Amino acid sequence: MSRISVSKSGTRSVEGNASLERYAQRFRELRRGLEQIKYFCKGTFLKRMMKCGKARCACASDPTKRHGPYFELTYKANGKTVNVKLSPEAAPLYRAAAQQYRKLKTLLNRLEKLSKNILRHQAKLAESKRQN
Numbered sequence: 001m002s003r004i005s006v007s008k009s010g011t012r013s014v015e016g017n018a019s020l021e022r023y024a025q026r027f028r029e030l031r032r033g034l035e036q037i038k039y040f041c042k043g044t045f046l047k048r049m050m051k052c053g054k055a056r057c058a059c060a061s062d063p064t065k066r067h068g069p070y071f072e073l074t075y076k077a078n079g080k081t082v083n084v085k086l087s088p089e090a091a092p093l094y095r096a097a098a099q100q101y102r103k104l105k106t107l108l109n110r111l112e113k114l115s116k117n118i119l120r121h122q123a124k125l126a127e128s129k130r131q132n
């Protein structure tokens with residue numbers, strides 16, 4: 001952390017407090033977003049149309065005649081890609097859950113960035129109060 005080598009000044013400290021309060025308010029707002037998160041699930045939701053592999057089936061030559069849709073959730077676990085087949089009934093649940101997961105990650109990233117800013121400000125304020 002960088003230190004303020006210039007001696008403590010009243011204006012600097014007031015400025016610090018003002019932006020600190022702004023950050024803190026934004027943090028509280030974002031944190032409320034966490035309460036809106038519904039059941040979540042890591043992964044990418046896929047909707048696929050498949051070829052059956054039979055040479056004489058229409059799907060072999062015509063992409064619009066492929067079978068499906070088939071639904072899958074794909075994610076990485078221990079460095080391996082995992083594909084989970086989903087029933088048509090389960091598909092919307094997991095599609096929504098995957099969306100919630102992305103939302104949660106975005107929210108966490110924002111909260112972390114904000115936290116870092118707040119910590120930096122708090123450290124500066126604390127450092128500026130140091131007696132020389």
Ligand SMILES: [Zn+2]
Pocket residue numbers: 051052053054057058059060067
């Ligand atoms: Zn086919």
